[in-house]
Amino acid sequence: MVRKIQPVILAGGKGTRMKAEVPKPLFEFQGRSMIRRILDTLEADEGCFLSIIVVGHGGDQIKAALGDRYRYAEQTELTGTATAVKAAMPFLGDEPVLVLYGDNPFISTESIRRMREMFFAEKPKMAMFSTSLPNYEGWREVFLGFGRVKRDADGNVLGIVEAKNASPEELTIREVTPGGNCFDADWLRVALPMVRPHSNNGEYYLTELVTIAVSSGQKVIAVPVPPQEAVGINSLDEARLALEI
Numbered sequence: 001m002v003r004k005i006q007p008v009i010l011a012g013g014k015g016t017r018m019k020a021e022v023p024k025p026l027f028e029f030q031g032r033s034m035i036r037r038i039l040d041t042l043e044a045d046e047g048c049f050l051s052i053i054v055v056g057h058g059g060d061q062i063k064a065a066l067g068d069r070y071r072y073a074e075q076t077e078l079t080g081t082a083t084a085v086k087a088a089m090p091f092l093g094d095e096p097v098l099v100l101y102g103d104n105p106f107i108s109t110e111s112i113r114r115m116r117e118m119f120f121a122e123k124p125k126m127a128m129f130s131t132s133l134p135n136y137e138g139w140r141e142v143f144l145g146f147g148r149v150k151r152d153a154d155g156n157v158l159g160i161v162e163a164k165n166a167s168p169e170e171l172t173i174r175e176v177t178p179g180g181n182c183f184d185a186d187w188l189r190v191a192l193p194m195v196r197p198h199s200n201n202g203e204y205y206l207t208e209l210v211t212i213a214v215s216s217g218q219k220v221i222a223v224p225v226p227p228q229e230a231v232g233i234n235s236l237d238e239a240r241l242a243l244e245i
Contacts, residue, residue, distance in 0.1 A: 002047045005116050005182065006095045010084045011035055011102035012056025012075040023058030025102035026065055029239060033065065034105035044109040047116045048098070052091045054084045080203035081179075082195040089192070094185050096120075099206065101179045104232045106242075111225045115182055118223055125187040126213045128157075129180035130222040131230040136174075139241045142231050146176035147207050149222065157220040160207035165200050177222075178230035181206065187218075 011025040025035035032040075035053075042048045055062050056075035063072055073088040085099055096119055100107065111129070119127050130149050133140055147160040148170050160177055161170050188209075195208045213220050233239050 003116075003120050004047050004049050004095055005098045005119070006049045006092060006185075007042050007051040007098045007100060008073075008085065008088045008092075009035060009038055009051050009053045009100050009102055010081060011062055012054050012059070012078060012084050012087075013103070023061055024234075025062060026058070027233065027239070029105060029233065029242065034233060035062070035066070035102045037105040038100055038102065038107065039066070039070075041107060041109050042100075042112060045112050045116070047113065049095065052088050054088050056084070079197070081206035082192060082204035082208065085188075085206055086192055089189065092185055092188075097183045097185050097188055099179075099181045099183070101232070103234055104178050104180065104230070106229045106231050107178070107180060107225065108229055111223070111229055115180070115223045118221060119182045122221055123184075124221045125184045125191075125218040126209060127182040127221045127223055128160075128177050128210065129225050129230065130175055130177045131225050131227045133174045133176065133227055139231075140227065142233075142238045142241050143176050143227070145234070146178065146230075146232070148173035149175040149177055151175075156214075157210060157222055158214055159211040162198075162205060162207065165198065176230070177207070178225070178232060179206075180225075181209070183209070187213075 026033045052071045054073045054075050056078050075084045075087040077083050136144050145163045147162050150158045152158050191212050194212050195204050210220050231242050
């Protein structure tokens with residue numbers, strides 16, 4: 001019997017840089033909306049339950065587009081990714097929780113399956129997708145705004161630094177995370193309230209859970225994905241760059 005995980009898709013952001021009438025997750029790329037691409041990918045893996053979708057800005061439009069097949073969690077405070085996951089907590093059971101972002105549409109079913117299998121095999125409290133880059137040139141410019149993965153001398157994950165809060169030295173790191181994470185559900189319930197707002201902008205970042213896990217002696221595993229799968233689309237410029245892949 002296949003052991004299953006519970007996907008949660010964060011789809012509550014405004015997406016003002018898309019300059020579109022529809023919410024960002026409904027932005028169409030090559031004939032399918034970004035969130036539809038993600039849902040199709042997840043539903044091709046028998047190890048995933050039906051997704052829980054966190055909505056906020058434009059939530060009614062997303063619900064109308066996707067229908068009543070899914071469960072929807074309402075994010076009333078648009079104060080960051082940790083707040084978004086908090087909105088989904090009442091819907092969760094005991095299964096590992098896979099959190100994906102509605103603007104990262106290229107992750108493959110194979111990578112989802114690899115994340116699931118590694119999580120059950122290694123039993124960490126937290127796992128994350130990561131991708132390593134030769135440079136930030138050409139279509140790889142889309143990664144400039146991604147969080148950088150910090151490691152110690154032995155290669156263990158220490159934390160994630162958001163690009164807008166990174167130092168010039170940290171911005172040179174060429175391992176980034178597209179934001180997909182898998183969590184032990186019980187640990188997530190304990191750790192999520194520990195996330196504090198960032199001093200720069202008051203946002204609650206889900207990536208802070210990496211630091212929380214490491215500081216409490218928990219190992220965080222990184223599941224590698226090809227750069228082509230890690231691409232996110234946050235603006236029309238990034239959509240054009242994605243066409244070059």
